[in-house]
Amino acid sequence: AQSVTQLDSHVSVSEGTPVLLRCNYSSSYSPSLFWYVQHPNKGLQLLLKYTSAATLVKGINGFEAEFKKSETSFHLTKPSAHMSDAAEYFCARSGGTSYGKLTFGQGTILTVHP
Amino acid sequence: NAGVTQTPKFRILKIGQSMTLQCTQDMNHNYMYWYRQDPGMGLKLIYYSVGAGITDKGEVPNGYNVSRSTTEDFPLRLELAAPSQTSVYFCASSYQGARTDTQYFGPGTRLTVL
Numbered sequence: 466a467q468s469v470t471q472l473d474s475h476v477s478v479s480e481g482t483p484v485l486l487r488c489n490y491s492s493s494y495s496p497s498l499f500w501y502v503q504h505p506n507k508g509l510q511l512l513l514k515y516t517s518a519a520t521l522v523k524g525i526n527g528f529e530a531e532f533k534k535s536e537t538s539f540h541l542t543k544p545s546a547h548m549s550d551a552a553e554y555f556c557a558r559s560g561g562t563s564y565g566k567l568t569f570g571q572g573t574i575l576t577v578h579p
Numbered sequence: 580n581a582g583v584t585q586t587p588k589f590r591i592l593k594i595g596q597s598m599t600l601q602c603t604q605d606m607n608h609n610y611m612y613w614y615r616q617d618p619g620m621g622l623k624l625i626y627y628s629v630g631a632g633i634t635d636k637g638e639v640p641n642g643y644n645v646s647r648s649t650t651e652d653f654p655l656r657l658e659l660a661a662p663s664q665t666s667v668y669f670c671a672s673s674y675q676g677a678r679t680d681t682q683y684f685g686p687g688t689r690l691t692v693l
Contacts, residue, residue, distance in 0.1 A: 474619065497678045508583075508669060509622075509684040516679040555621060564629055565610055565676035566637065569621035 471570035484543040488556035496560045498539045551577045583685035592660040600655040602670030610676035611653040615666040660692045
């Protein structure tokens with residue numbers, strides 16, 4: 466079965482320092498991979514997605530992620546955290562169905578300290 | 580262009596009551612989805628629809644029903660509410676349900692069953 470594992474349930478950083486949120490996926494043919502962000506009491510917003518084009522994907526608000534097939538990873542990074550980045554982040558994959566089902570990781574809560 | 584809208588935002592139900600969660604999208608998307616989000620569990624797919632009149636079960640369909648009479652609307656019905664259905668419910672839509680398609684999410688309905 467397809468799965469997505471987010472390796473950290475909580476990440477805490479100081480404002481201005483780099484952010485790394487880790488995501489591994491179960492290996493299968495040509496997955497599409499997504500990162501969504503959820504601010505408190507809000508819906509999910511797409512940050513970026515990988516669809517088998519460039520392996521380094523740039524998203525909104527300075528985030529980027531690199532698809533590494535050999536490591537089955539799709540980690541999310543940002544060079545410098547901002548207070549407004551504090552939120553919950555979800556990694557998800559699609560593929561293997563005819564209806565675009567997304568399989569989500571458990572989520573990572575990012576806290577940004579002043 | 581409102582995207583995906585959901586009503587109500589919050590609801591408290593007593594055990595055994597029923598209710599309908601409303602979802603509407605104005606993007607002319609063919610595919611629509613209902614997910615539930617439980618703390619630390621990511622999102623799980625309840626039901627999905629590939630077009631008006633066509634629906635199917637996702638991972639966790641027990642206790643729920645759906646219908647899709649129009650392209651825009653995809654209501655979720657809870658019959659005989661149980662405490663295990665306390666959750667946050669998200670509706671989403673995508674254009675074709677392809678593995679590369681972005682799913683757009685509504686703001687969610689927070690449901691408590693007491």
